[in-house]
Amino acid sequence: MRFVDEFRDPAAARTLLGAIERLAAPDRHHKFMEVCGGHTHTIYRHGIEHLLPANVELVHGPGCPVCVIPMGRVDDAMWLAEQPDVIFTCFGDMMRVPGSNGSLLEAKARGADVRFVYSPLDALALATRNPDRQVVFFALGFETTAPSTAVTLVRARELGVANFSVFCNHVTIVPPLKAILDSPDLRLDGFLGPGHVSTVVGNRPYRFVPEVYGKPIVVAGFEPLDILASVAMLLTQLREGRCEVENQYSRIVRDEGNPAALALMGQVFALRPHFEWRGLGFISQSALRLHDDFAEFDAEQRFAMPGVRVADPKACQCGEVLKGVLKPWECKVFGTACTPETPIGTCMVSPEGACAAYYNFGRMHRDAAHLVARG
């Protein structure tokens, strides 16, 4: 919700770390995946990874929507942005994501009218102010962001804004979790569940994780103590032989989520039969398209987009990083050819991408971090 010093209290952190050390079985290596990019950012920013015992490992998941957008969709966005009379709008970080022919920022430098917005509602306002131009919004994000797009489309229809459309790339949280659990590459002991996504979807959609796969999951807040408390809750479950969905972030997340948001999303969106995720490949029913009732606002129907699938650059190992198979620094181009200034892969673009977070904050040696933590 916000960075709060009281949630970063060193004494409380030491207490939790002590509990984690006691709870972690000494003869086991515990591997937990944090699903959300916000968690990855907190973990690296505060050096949490280095403070945990050596047998408690955090693996970074695919919860950064910018990171999982496949290159072909970026190319489609570039194509849209370069159409005459189009004002192409997107969130700021999407501007720097590389496609096969540069980024939206570079398209803007070449003369395309690309503007970043804070909200899809801002894009709609732009459309009402520019009735002679086509305004396209590049919609992406999980269930936290999709409601905002849904609200915008309902408003666009109410206002009769004919020059507004959405290039929909919203994804959903449950299918990639299933894909990861089905992956033979990973042996995970549990998950830190996403925080604000869960304000919308609630805790119930995660029940399959313990019930079908026998893994615990704890919905976690974003402050350092939230992360540590959630890791301790996961270890407590394992120690006690329990396996459940627990909610550490109960100050914000309710079991039922936001029913009004879910209902509106049901009206505005429909599930795509399949969608490509960078690193995870095609996952069925893992993304949203506009419902047929809102087809008039669907940029994919309004424009004859190329829709070509493009392979990632060979040097880039974002796929392995996103699956948690590789740590960011194990990628061949990490910190050399690929940096936040000149990203090759998506994980280096967003501050919440595992590579960018590690590049910016994570290069402290484990021993140094322990010294700092112990004062």
Added chain:
Amino acid sequence: MTVGTLDQELAADLAAASLVLARRFAAGATLWCLAPSWEPHAQHVAVEFVHPVIVGKKALPAVALTGPDLVAAGRVSVRAGDVVLAVAGADDPQVRDVLRRAPAWGATTLWIGSGGRPPPGAADHVLWLDDPDPALPATGGFVLLYHLLWELTHVCFEHPGLLTEQAPGSVCITCSDEGRLGEVVAPGRVRTAGGVEDVSTLLVDPVAPGDLVLVHAGTAITRVDP
């Protein structure tokens, strides 16, 4: 409590709070003080910061908020970048209400008290005496704490290099799973740390002025209940 018995943890909290306070003052903040059960403490803190008792020291803007409705007083007084300091027990309902709203007003919060501690996250900085003695507020422990806070704030001012706040790192709205606290001003208008914004409240309706919500990409996605 004497200076000699100030435990290490509280000393660290005090130093961190003083540095933040100095940085906020340097950036133009006003300190708003409240102590609903012991108003003289609020007035004392304000006087302490306002008067330049040592030659060459700055008089720092501080005001005691008093009256029957401190939420209403805070709402109209506090501006983004200000600091709200409360002297109160952990169960004081007015203080809890003011401090949980303060992030939506853009304010940093400090809470001085004793006995049972407030819940984690109730304030940005909690300076707490764990002594359960209910008479402690009258014994001088709090006075010592806020005198130290005042002195240490001035110590920070002697080191101008400390006063520049680190710019907050940029975050991606979607990837960070952003959620900003906001206080509803009117339907479709929400006050956040960034000012009053147009925010769709469709998904959390009905809302009333004063309700707290979490804002993501221009839409309130959930209510934040007490």
